[in-house]
Amino acid sequence: MSIEFHGTTVISVRKDGKIAIGSDGQVTMGATIAKSNAKKIRRAYNDNVLIGFAGSTADALTLYERLNGKLEQYSGNLTRASVELAKEWRTDKMLRRLEALLIAADKQNSYIISGNGDVLEPEDGIAAIGSGGQYAQAAAKALVKHTSLSATEIVKEALQIASSICIYTDDHFSIDTL
Numbered sequence: 092m093s094i095e096f097h098g099t100t101v102i103s104v105r106k107d108g109k110i111a112i113g114s115d116g117q118v119t120m121g122a123t124i125a126k127s128n129a130k131k132i133r134r135a136y137n138d139n140v141l142i143g144f145a146g147s148t149a150d151a152l153t154l155y156e157r158l159n160g161k162l163e164q165y166s167g168n169l170t171r172a173s174v175e176l177a178k179e180w181r182t183d184k185m186l187r188r189l190e191a192l193l194i195a196a197d198k199q200n201s202y203i204i205s206g207n208g209d210v211l212e213p214e215d216g217i218a219a220i221g222s223g224g225q226y227a228q229a230a231a232k233a234l235v236k237h238t239s240l241s242a243t244e245i246v247k248e249a250l251q252i253a254s255s256i257c258i259y260t261d262d263h264f265s266i267d268t269l
Contacts, residue, residue: 099131100223100253100260101143103196104231104242105216109268110196111242112141113250115223116263118148127263134267136162139197140169141267145221146191154180154191158204169197173210181208192220198269219249223257243268 098119103112114131117124132143133155140162144151157179161172173195180186186206193204196218203211203218211218217235219228230252234245246266254262 098259099145099221100219100227100250100257101131101145101194101221102219102224102227102231102246102249102253103141103143103194103201103217104235104245104249105196105201106235106242106245108198109242110141110198110201111246111266111268112143112194112196113246113264113266114143114145114221115250115254115260116265117259117261119259124261127261130265132265132267135159135195136167139167139269141196141269143194143220144191145224147189150189151191151193154186154189154193154204157186158193158195167197169195169200169202170210173202173204177204177206177208177210180204180206194218194220196269221260223253223260226256226260227253 101114116128118126118129158176161175165171195202201218217231227249231249250264254260
């Protein structure tokens with residue numbers, strides 16, 4: 092993806108029938124840390140879907156609300172809701188300007204959703220976004236392959252590794268699981 096947002100790392104890991112999603116808490120404004128305990132993970136649709144976001148906070152929360160509305164409209168069908176959000180995001184003049192990325196996951200599916208119309212399903216059960224996403228994703232891939240850690244433990248370790256490399260990622264983590 093060509094979109095990169097500074098100021099966050101969000102990662103999800105699917106392993107052994109569990110899905111864990113986590114993020115750091117740092118919010119930056121230019122070269123300044125504005126906040127270190129932001130919550131970038133939310134539950135949706137009767138607590139059956141986890142959504143993490145990176146990018147402009149107002150834009151990301153707008154998209155979270157839209158996805159939650161689509162989940163309601165399509166009775167919790169995450170695939171359909173994600174595709175419909177991506178289509179609307181890409182074609183609507185106001186939404187097209189929003190600068191954010193989402194990871195959405197339920198017990199069966201995980202997706203990265205972008206304003207380019209992308210609804211990407213990770214082939215290995217690991218999805219990451221944000222400026223530290225690549226670091227966390229690389230760490231999670233190694234941990235999944237070479238350890239017996241749980242999905243939650245892998246998310247925590249991957250975030251810890253990303254926070255030691257990416258200057259836009261701190262070590263105040265929020266992690267949730269289904």
